[in-house]
Amino acid sequence: MPLFFRILHSSYRRGAHWSQFVRSRVTVAGWMALAMLVLAAVLGGDVGRSRLYQLFALIFALVAVGMLWAWTRRARLAARRMLPRHATVGEECRYTVEVQNDGRFPARAFWLREVPPDPCPELKQFAATPEPGEENRNAFDRLFVYYRWRWLLERNLMFRGGRSTELLDLPAGEAKRVQLTLVPRRRGVIRFDDLRALLPDPFGLFQRCRWVLAPEDSLVVLPKRYRLPPLDLPGASQFQIGGEAVSNTIGLSGEFIGLRDYRPGDAMRHIHWKNWAKTGEPIVKEFEDTYFPRYGLVLDNFVDPGAGDLFEEAVSVAASFAVSIDTKRSLLDLMFVKDKAIVVSAGRGLARAEKMLEMLAAVEAEPVEKLESLARLVRRYHGELSACVCVFAGWSEERAEFIRNLARGGMELTALIVCRTADEAQRLLAEFPVPCRVILLEHGRVQEGLMTL
Incomplete structure (x- = not known):
């Protein structure tokens, strides 16, 4: 790793941690008071001509008392979270925290706040992940890549919110249940290991952050899902090994x-x-023996540099299909490649679609393209699949060849391509055409594109 990137990463990381430390202890009113203090000091320097020194003295007294008061506040609290099983990206998640005052004195006028995991990127991610549109910035910005750092901070932030809505009072030795609300911003697993009590001063300028003793918890965040129209996928029902014996739901009974x-x-x-x-x-x-349809849901998780946002949309599209296909009357196989070929099946006596969503919540983008391995995986199930839906994050000659190889085997295919712009995708499709139905899903307008299915 270049020494310059190491220096930048270390500097930006220290700056982000210091900024977070200060912002969590100085309120908006506190920043306004500090700004007025500086302004009064600058404009009221001549005490013979201006009375602003009186305003400076008043604000200085408020700031000094507020800082001292906040610094002396104490609270000894313990808590236990009661989390739901899942949350969903972009949707409010409410959960309950039971907080207990283990101290000898009452804890008055405080908030509870869940601190997100550190969003600072690792050195490898910082060096290898360019900001979308970074090539259009000026030479200075491209050299110091500060905007890339800010973009990665925003991208890595797991959730927003997580703060109680009202001030709490808790007598010594007593417990109380408090509801917190957060909005997940990324799929995956949120680790909860930093619950804080915010203890403000009487003026609301500063607050002390006291760590609350609570066991570590985790919450699985499922991908965002889109609304789909009634699906009429091509392909006929196929004989499935096991027939009625493997089915524990309603459907086509033998x-x-x-x-x-x-x-x-x-x-x-x-x-x-x-x-x-x-x-x-x-x-x-x-x-x-019974016959019922079995569909393949193929996710292209081989992502080009700078296409991470397209991959996240592709995962959301795959999740939308996972919950929309009727797995009570069919089987659905999610297929992708990580270190090895992975197949997750749902429906008719197998796992529920919820298991598939959990797998999609954890799937990661792969920088090395292994489309041939993915093609071998799909061909292995060729005789059992009625149809196959393939979700791509972008388009290329290799992806077109992947579709053509599957189509030559007589498989019913539908290709969904998440793209930056429809014009660019249409140009690539004209250059690398495929013999199947193609739906273009433009970034930022995915819902509109899915409604054309």
């Missing part, structure tokens, strides 16, 4: 064809209890 001896793995609900009682041996009802 007809009853007779009785047979019990085999390990048979469902308890198929046992014929009367015949078991007569023969003394377990007997089960046998059904004919």
Whole structure:
């Protein structure tokens, strides 16, 4: 790593931590008071001609008393979070915190605040992830990449909010339940390990941040989902191994064809209890094989530099399909490649779509393209799939060849391409065409594009 980037990263990181330290202890009113103090000091220097020195003395007294008061405040608190199982990007998440005063004195007029995990990027991310449009900045900004640092800080911030809405009073030895609200900004897992009590001074200028003793918690944040129109995917129902025996939901039920001896793995609900009682041996009802559709949901997680925002939209599109396809009457296989090929199936006796959303919450972008590995994975399930929906973060010749290889095998395909601009994507599609239906999803207008399905 170049020494210059190491110096920049270290400087920006220290500056961000110092800024966070100050901003968490000085309120908006405090900043206004400090600004007025400086202004009064500059304009009221000549005490013979101006009376502003009196205003300076008053503000100075307020600031000094406020700082001293906030610094002397104490609170010894413990808390326990009661979190929901999941949250969703961009949607309010409410949860309850039970806070207890373990000190000998009452804790009066304080707020609770959940501090997000440190959003400062690691050195490798800072050096390797350019800001979108960075090439259009001037030479000075491209050299010191401060705007890249600010963009990464904003991008890495896990949530906003997380502060109680009203001042709390808690007598010694007592406990109280408080509701906090936050809005997740990124999918993944939020680690909660920094709950603070904000203890303000009487003037509301400064506040002390006291750490609250609370066990570490985590919350899974699911990807943002879009609304989809009623889906009519191509392809016919296929025979699925296991038939009715693997299904524990409603759907296309096989007809009853007779009785047979019990085999390990048979469902308890198929046992014929009367015949078991007569023969003394377990007997089960046998059904004919069933046919139902099985769809593939292929996620392209091989991301070009600077296309991280397109990948996040692609994950949201995949999540939208995961919750919109009726898995009570079909099977859905999510496929992508990380260190190895990964397939997550949902529907008809298998995992619920919720499991698929949890997997999408954790999927990461891969810098090295492995489309051939992804193609082999999809071809492995070719005989079982009725149709396949492929979600791409951008378009290229390699992605077009991926689609053509699958289409040559006779697979029903629909390609969804998340792009920066529709004009650029159409130009690339004209250069690298594919023999299947293509839907362009322009960044910032994904919902409109999905409604054309």
